[in-house]
Amino acid sequence: MIGNCSHLVEVQRSLAAGQWPHAVAAELLAHVEGCNRCTQEILIVQHLRTEKASAIAAATPAMPALVWWRAQLRRRNAALAQAGRPIAAAQLFALAIVAAAAIGIVATHWHAMLHGLAQVPVSSLLSALGSWGLAPLVLAGTLVAALSGLALYLSADRQ
Amino acid sequence: MNWEDAIPAIAFAQAAPTAEPAMDSDQFAAFYERTSRPLWAYLARTSGDPSLADDLMQESYVRFLGAGFQGDGEVASRSYLFRIGTNLLRDHWRRQRTVSLEEMPAERSAARDLAGQTDSRLTLSPALAKLRPRDRQLLWLAHAENYSHREIAEITGLAAPSIRLLLFRARRQMVQLLTKEGAGR
Numbered sequence: 001m002i003g004n005c006s007h008l009v010e011v012q013r014s015l016a017a018g019q020w021p022h023a024v025a026a027e028l029l030a031h032v033e034g035c036n037r038c039t040q041e042i043l044i045v046q047h048l049r050t051e052k053a054s055a056i057a058a059a060t061p062a063m064p065a066l067v068w069w070r071a072q073l074r075r076r077n078a079a080l081a082q083a084g085r086p087i088a089a090a091q092l093f094a095l096a097i098v099a100a101a102a103i104g105i106v107a108t109h110w111h112a113m114l115h116g117l118a119q120v121p122v123s124s125l126l127s128a129l130g131s132w133g134l135a136p137l138v139l140a141g142t143l144v145a146a147l148s149g150l151a152l153y154l155s156a157d158r159q
Numbered sequence: 160m161n162w163e164d165a166i167p168a169i170a171f172a173q174a175a176p177t178a179e180p181a182m183d184s185d186q187f188a189a190f191y192e193r194t195s196r197p198l199w200a201y202l203a204r205t206s207g208d209p210s211l212a213d214d215l216m217q218e219s220y221v222r223f224l225g226a227g228f229q230g231d232g233e234v235a236s237r238s239y240l241f242r243i244g245t246n247l248l249r250d251h252w253r254r255q256r257t258v259s260l261e262e263m264p265a266e267r268s269a270a271r272d273l274a275g276q277t278d279s280r281l282t283l284s285p286a287l288a289k290l291r292p293r294d295r296q297l298l299w300l301a302h303a304e305n306y307s308h309r310e311i312a313e314i315t316g317l318a319a320p321s322i323r324l325l326l327f328r329a330r331r332q333m334v335q336l337l338t339k340e341g342a343g344r
Contacts, residue, residue, distance in 0.1 A: 016305060040334045047337060048303040051284060055200030058209070064191040067217055068184050071224035078225075 005037040015045045090151030094144040101140035181229050181236075191220065194237050201304065202244055205295045207283050211251065219244040238306070242314045245296065249316075252292070286336035294329035301326055 005011075010028060014020045020042065021029060032038045106113075182190065195216060202219075203212035222243050223236075230236045287295060300306045300314060308326070312319035 040330055043337055044298065044330055044333055045302045047284065047286065047333075048299060051204055051287060052197070052200050052299075052303045055204050056196045059196040059199040059203075060213075061191070061195035061199060062213075062217055064188040064195075065184070067191065067220045068187055068224070070217065071221045074221055075225060 005035050007031050007035065007038060008041060011038045011041055012045075015042065015049075086154065087151050090147060094147045097147075098140050098144055101137070105137070181227050182224075187224065190233070190236065193233075194240060195220075197304065198240060198244055201241065201299055202248060204283065204287065204299060204303075205292055206248060206251075207288060207292075215244055215247045215251065218247055222247075238310055238314060241300070241304070241306075242316075245314050246316070284340075286333060286340050289336050290329065290333060293325075294332060297322070297326050297329050298333060 007028060011020070011032065014024045014028070032042065198219065199212050199216050202215050203209045206212060206215075219240055223240050226239075226243075228236060228239050230239055290298070296315060297311060300311045301308075306314065308322040309319055311317070311322050311326075315322075317325070
């Protein structure tokens with residue numbers, strides 16, 4: 001049975017106020033003697049209060065300034081990690097563009113490359129690559145450099 | 160132009176850990192003085208491990224400050240602090256063992272102390288030591304800290320309607336243990 005006793009609140013109040021058992025009405029004392037629920041409450045509360053008092057006496061908390069400093073340090077580290085996130089995102093974005101450009105070049109010149117490899121000697125293949133292949137790569141590299149610079153500028157601006 | 164305009168999902172997605180503290184250092188020092196010992200008592204008596212309570216208490220305050228909790232007064236702040244401590248304790252037990260806090264036998268949580276530690280601050284009463292950690296938590300919050308069932312539910316993360324039944328069972332077991340302890344003397 002979980003049900004409460006009608007006098008329980010009164011008993012709890014007197015326990016919380018430190019009035020039990022000396023400063024409570026005789027009727028309440030008489031009630032508690034015959035009430036299982038109130039007896040349990042008193043037994044447990046008194047036991048836990050004793051435990052709490054001994055634990056509080058044994059506690060040796062660190063200086064609040066030390067805890068404050070630790071919290072500030074962690075906050076600063078979190079802010080730094082947060083500031084680094086846009087740069088990492090920009091780098092990832094630039095890498096994706098380079099990869100897309102490389103895939104695009106291979107896809108558009110696939111047949112020409114196969115044809116050239118089959119018919120042209122290695123020495124002239126390099127010159128052919130120079131004639132049509134370097135321009136998109138240079139373009140992609142310039143784009144990456146520009147985006148990285150922009151990312152750095154915006155991150156610094158944010159700070 | 161800022162990065163959060165260009166890439167809103169990435170930039171500042173995790174602003175919470177760097178939130179401004181809700182109190183200055185002096186206010187914190189006063190709050191710490193009022194709450195650190197009761198929090199330590201709760202953590203030490205629930206875990207049965209004073210060294211662990213030292214660590215978890217500090218971590219609780221660091222997280223409390225990091226969260227920038229804007230509670231409604233000291234009572235709410237204190238309740239929030241106990242919630243952080245309770246979560247840290249639960250995480251610790253989860254990392255240490257694969258069983259849940261509810262299933263963990265009382266002897267297991269106190270075994271470490273009995274076997275290896277000689278911390279003079281460890282003076283768990285036999286009755287309290289024999290209770291399961293969850294029962295110790297509930298009884299402590301209800302009877303040593305005077306939290307209501309609703310507040311206990313918020314602190315422990317348990318469903319509010321179940322607190323009454325869980326407390327009833329814990330109380331019944333503790334009374335049996337205390338009675339046995341008293342009879343054995």
